[in-house]
Amino acid sequence: MEEGVESARAADVSDDRVWLQSLVRLAGLLVRDHHEAEDIAAEAAARTLDASRRSPVTNRDAYATRVVINLVNSRGRRRKVERRYLEAQVAPRLEDDGADALGDNELLLAQLYRLPVKQRTALVLRFYLDLSEREAAELMGVAVGTVKSSCSRGLQALRHERKEAFDG
Amino acid sequence: MGDTEIDLRSLLHDRAHDYDVTPSLTARVETRRKALRRRSRALRTTAAVAAVIFVVTAGSLAVQIRQPDQDLQANGEPAGVAESTPSTGPGTSVVPPAPAAPPVQVTFHVPETWITDEPWLICGHARDGVRECVGVNEGGVDGVYMAWHDRVPGEPVEVWVEPGPGMRGVEPILLGTVPADLLDTGSVSIDIEGTTLPPGETDPPPTMTSAQGTGDGPGAGTGGAAAQIEVRVAKAAIPGATQERVDAVAFDADTGLVRISWSGGLPECYPVDRVVFTRVTPRSYSVGVFSGYQVEGSQSGCKTPLVSRETLVAPPAGIPTDSLVSAQP
Numbered sequence: 001m002e003e004g005v006e007s008a009r010a011a012d013v014s015d016d017r018v019w020l021q022s023l024v025r026l027a028g029l030l031v032r033d034h035h036e037a038e039d040i041a042a043e044a045a046a047r048t049l050d051a052s053r054r055s056p057v058t059n060r061d062a063y064a065t066r067v068v069i070n071l072v073n074s075r076g077r078r079r080k081v082e083r084r085y086l087e088a089q090v091a092p093r094l095e096d097d098g099a100d101a102l103g104d105n106e107l108l109l110a111q112l113y114r115l116p117v118k119q120r121t122a123l124v125l126r127f128y129l130d131l132s133e134r135e136a137a138e139l140m141g142v143a144v145g146t147v148k149s150s151c152s153r154g155l156q157a158l159r160h161e162r163k164e165a166f167d168g
Numbered sequence: 169m170g171d172t173e174i175d176l177r178s179l180l181h182d183r184a185h186d187y188d189v190t191p192s193l194t195a196r197v198e199t200r201r202k203a204l205r206r207r208s209r210a211l212r213t214t215a216a217v218a219a220v221i222f223v224v225t226a227g228s229l230a231v232q233i234r235q236p237d238q239d240l241q242a243n244g245e246p247a248g249v250a251e252s253t254p255s256t257g258p259g260t261s262v263v264p265p266a267p268a269a270p271p272v273q274v275t276f277h278v279p280e281t282w283i284t285d286e287p288w289l290i291c292g293h294a295r296d297g298v299r300e301c302v303g304v305n306e307g308g309v310d311g312v313y314m315a316w317h318d319r320v321p322g323e324p325v326e327v328w329v330e331p332g333p334g335m336r337g338v339e340p341i342l343l344g345t346v347p348a349d350l351l352d353t354g355s356v357s358i359d360i361e362g363t364t365l366p367p368g369e370t371d372p373p374p375t376m377t378s379a380q381g382t383g384d385g386p387g388a389g390t391g392g393a394a395a396q397i398e399v400r401v402a403k404a405a406i407p408g409a410t411q412e413r414v415d416a417v418a419f420d421a422d423t424g425l426v427r428i429s430w431s432g433g434l435p436e437c438y439p440v441d442r443v444v445f446t447r448v449t450p451r452s453y454s455v456g457v458f459s460g461y462q463v464e465g466s467q468s469g470c471k472t473p474l475v476s477r478e479t480l481v482a483p484p485a486g487i488p489t490d491s492l493v494s495a496q497p
Contacts, residue, residue: 017194024193029180029187034186038189042193045200046203049197108176112176124180127173127176127177158172158176
């Protein structure tokens with residue numbers, strides 16, 4: 001009996017870790033900074049668990065993902081000055097480093113972090129979480145058309161910058 | 169599917185593995201949950217205990233304090249309105265030493281008309297002129313949050329609106345006094361209602377004088393690199409923090425305040441016992457050590473002025489204010 005309880009606890013801990021891992025990764029792809037990603041993931045997990053305590057949360061993953069997205073958006077609004085600094089640090093303009101100095105992947109990543117938050121979020125939800133446009137729209141709290149246009153514009157911007165980087 | 173889409177999908181899945189969970193994260197989630205529960209309880213207590221409404225009018229000031237047991241008139245207004253006369257400044261008094269009390273969590277909801285480019289501050293004046301301020305612009309729709317430290321239990325705190333750094337032509341306005349019994353609950357929510365603040369003139373961002381001071385220190389160098397302010401946050405001062413990594417230090421030219429945000433700590437406001445500002449170009453020297461200030465947790469939106477403009481070292485001429493940022497792990 002005790003062994004069963006212990007193994008159930010171990011499974012819970014393992015599940016929680018996997019869940020936290022997924023939140024950290026999602027947040028990491030959205031904000032890039034690992035420490036900030038952990039802060040966001042911790043806050044999202046805490047809020048989700050707190051909400052579950054008050055009333056049942058039917059889809060824990062979706063709830064937590066929504067919190068992550070809200071926190072990323074909120075962070076963008078609240079930290080205008082800091083964001084300018086961080087973006088300057090983590091996403092150097094191509095002309096500063098030169099496209100040649102960056103690998104293809106690094107280039108794409110740098111371009112991704114220069115996209116507006118909404119476009120970046122839409123792309124991450126679609127291409128990392130493999131969500132449908134409707135699912136992504138629900139999590140972002142926007143219309144399906146907005147997700148479509150955000151992805152389209154985001155990809156267009158990535159293609160354009162990439163072309164300029166290598167042609168120019 | 170285009171190449172860019174394929175590359176992006178592959179890249180995102182590949183890069184996601186860069187973000188592993190550190191062992192402390194589970195503990196941090198638990199700490200955050202406790203903080204959320206504490207906050208939730210505090211909000212319920214605040215709502216039950218009292219609502220304080222400061223009414224600011226252009227020439228005079230009335231403070232309305234409504235207690236739950238106070239009779240309300242038919243129109244919902246409190247039957248009694250206590251009026252206070254604006255005073256000319258914070259008073260000083262001699263009080264016996266008292267044990268340190270936990271900080272009072274205060275949230276101000278300011279009128280929309282106060283959200284301007286002018287760096288007005290809301291300040292609490294506790295015993296012996298201890299003063300803690302926050303920019304009125306800081307909170308937005310969520311309200312301006314701050315914590316009052318160094319308050320003697322049983323003592324009221326005066327609330328002022330004061331001109332921020334660089335503002336001229338306006339005087340501080342006494343909003344009113346928060347009664348001690350409310351403060352003793354540990355959490356107060358204050359709605360400020362009223363008309364606009366008087367317009368003031370604001371100085372342009374500081375321009376600089378030449379660098380002075382000598383000495384060696386972190387970041388000391390011989391080159392003529394851009395000026396920086398280096399901020400060190402004492403590790404021991406951040407309870408529960410696991411990795412005190414300062415992410416960003418930003419000098420806000422509008423308010424003349426320095427803000428710090430860090431990752432790895434808890435997303436709440438914590439007092440920091442030492443904030444050392446050091447100029448590192450061309451040689452470093454300590455500008456000052458400031459105690460008892462608060463720093464900004466990266467997620468809380470909790471923003472408290474750390475130091476006013478006059479205590480900063482202004483940048484050399486020609487250096488944009490935005491470049492006055494640096495982070496010190």
